[in-house]
Amino acid sequence: xxxxxxxxxxxxxxxxxxxxxxxxxxxxxxxxxxxxxxxxxxxxxxxxxxxxxxxxxxxxxxxxxxxxxxxxxxxxxxxxxxxxxxxxxxxxxxxxxxxxxxxxxxxxxxxxxxxxxxxxxxxxxxxxxxxxxxxxxxxxxxxxxxxxxxxxxxxxxxxxxxxxxxxxxxxxxxxxxxxxxxxxxxxxxxxxxxxxxxxxxxxxxxxxxxxxxxxxxxxxxxxxxxxxxxxxxxxxxxxxxxxxxxxxxxxxxxxxxxxxxxxxxxxxxxxxxxxxxxxxxxxxxxxxxxxxxxxxxxxxxxxxxxxxxxxxx
Numbered sequence: 001x002x003x004x005x006x007x008x009x010x011x012x013x014x015x016x017x018x019x020x021x022x023x024x025x026x027x028x029x030x031x032x033x034x035x036x037x038x039x040x041x042x043x044x045x046x047x048x049x050x051x052x053x054x055x056x057x058x059x060x061x062x063x064x065x066x067x068x069x070x071x072x073x074x075x076x077x078x079x080x081x082x083x084x085x086x087x088x089x090x091x092x093x094x095x096x097x098x099x100x101x102x103x104x105x106x107x108x109x110x111x112x113x114x115x116x117x118x119x120x121x122x123x124x125x126x127x128x129x130x131x132x133x134x135x136x137x138x139x140x141x142x143x144x145x146x147x148x149x150x151x152x153x154x155x156x157x158x159x160x161x162x163x164x165x166x167x168x169x170x171x172x173x174x175x176x177x178x179x180x181x182x183x184x185x186x187x188x189x190x191x192x193x194x195x196x197x198x199x200x201x202x203x204x205x206x207x208x209x210x211x212x213x214x215x216x217x218x219x220x221x222x223x224x225x226x227x228x229x230x231x232x233x234x235x236x237x238x239x240x241x242x243x244x245x246x247x248x249x250x251x252x253x254x255x256x257x258x259x260x261x262x263x264x265x266x267x268x269x270x271x272x273x274x275x276x277x278x279x280x281x282x283x284x285x286x287x288x289x290x291x292x293x294x295x296x297x298x299x300x301x302x303x304x305x306x307x308x309x310x311x312x313x
Contacts, residue, residue: 004270004284005236007308009177009217011198013231019196020205022051024075024091024214025121025147025181026189031056031079033185040184041070047191051210053077055089058099063207075207079121080107086131089145092116092211105139112142117215119145119179123165126158137169144215148178148303149223151192152185160193163293163303167255170289170306177214177305178291180221195219196227217305224300230292232307239307240267245294252279253288264294273309284309 011017027033028040037054044052052070054061055077067074078093082104090097090111097107104120111118123132123146130136137143146166153160169176180193197210198218213219220227225245232239241248248266250258258268258276274284292304 002285003312004274004309005312006232006239006270006290007236007310008232008239009305009307010230010232011200011218013233016201017198018201019227020050020073020199020210021194021196022049022053022072022075022210023182023184023194024051024053024077024179025055025079025089025119025150026053026184027056027079028054028061030054030061031059035187037061037066038069040190041066041072043187043190045070045072049194050205051075051197051207053091055079055091057081057087058096060093060096073205073207073210075210082107084130085128086136087121089119089121090116091119091214092207103139104136108140108143112144117145117211118143119147121147121181122150122153122158122160122162122183123147124159124162125150125153125156127156131158132165134168137165138172140169141174143169143174143176145177145179147181147183148221149180149193149301150183151181151223152183152189154192155188164255167251167253170291171253171255173288175217175306175308177217177219178221178303179214180223180303193221193223195221220302220304222300222302224298225294225296225302227294227302227304230304234269237271238267238269239290239292241265241292241294241304243294243302245296245300245302247295249293249295251291251293253286258290266292270309285311 289306
């Protein structure tokens with residue numbers, strides 16, 4: 001039987017880092033939000049955020065308009081409207097894309113060609129029945145990001161949580177990272193979900209670096225639980241996580257829960273994975289990935305990015 005190992009998106013042990021908290025999806029009066037841009041900027045800075053973006057609908061709010069007024073790192077962004085009315089994130093935007101003219105795949109390809117990050121926003125929102133079908137997601141090969149929790153959808157038709165769609169894509173073998181955002185349009189939408197980027201202490205914080213970290217999965221998403229450390233060890237044979245959560249779930253292909261652990265810290269080894277009775281077909285090659293959910297009270301959760309299960313060379 002082939003030996004396997006975990007491939008981690010996170011920084012290796014021994015690297016000194018800080019978690020940078022940020023929100024990169026939301027709206028002001030420049031599109032369909034109720035508050036002025038600088039009012040929103042002040043709210044997030046006072047809440048302790050480290051980076052921020054206003055992703056106005058089909059309008060680019062230039063970084064230089066906001067950066068002088070905040071210590072947060074401002075990232076330029078647009079929420080682009082596709083031809084079938086999906087609204088999709090272009091993080092790191094330097095141009096306005098055609099409105100209601102391109103398919104989601106065409107938008108994604110253009111974003112990635114430009115060096116930006118495309119994120120499929122709120123896939124379980126239901127402004128109309130076929131907003132984000134499995135067939136549409138199947139067409140998005142090469143996708144790097146999907147929202148797994150979108151705060152504003154708590155008060156709209158649909159579901160804010162979209163880990164089911166994430167597991168659907170991950171189970172195809174696609175390397176997709178899960179984002180949490182507010183998508184705030186009003187003050188009541190603020191501080192619901194966010195991301196914490198793993199940032200090397202010696203580096204200056206800049207937009208390109210934040211986008212690179214999000215593109216490569218060096219972050220976790222949260223609605224209130226904090227992860228202090230997450231890593232692989234023992235020659236990539238073990239994953240461990242430390243958080244302030246009350247329970248930890250280890251999840252694999254098709255959203256199968258491998259095990260539940262009380263408390264905020266836990267670990268999983270390749271040996272345990274291979275022996276797990278819930279593993280589909282009990283074949284490590286079929287597992288594809290493992291991800292972690294750290295659960296707290298109420299709606300508080302933190303989601304790790306996936307660790308890939310691959311054969312040793």
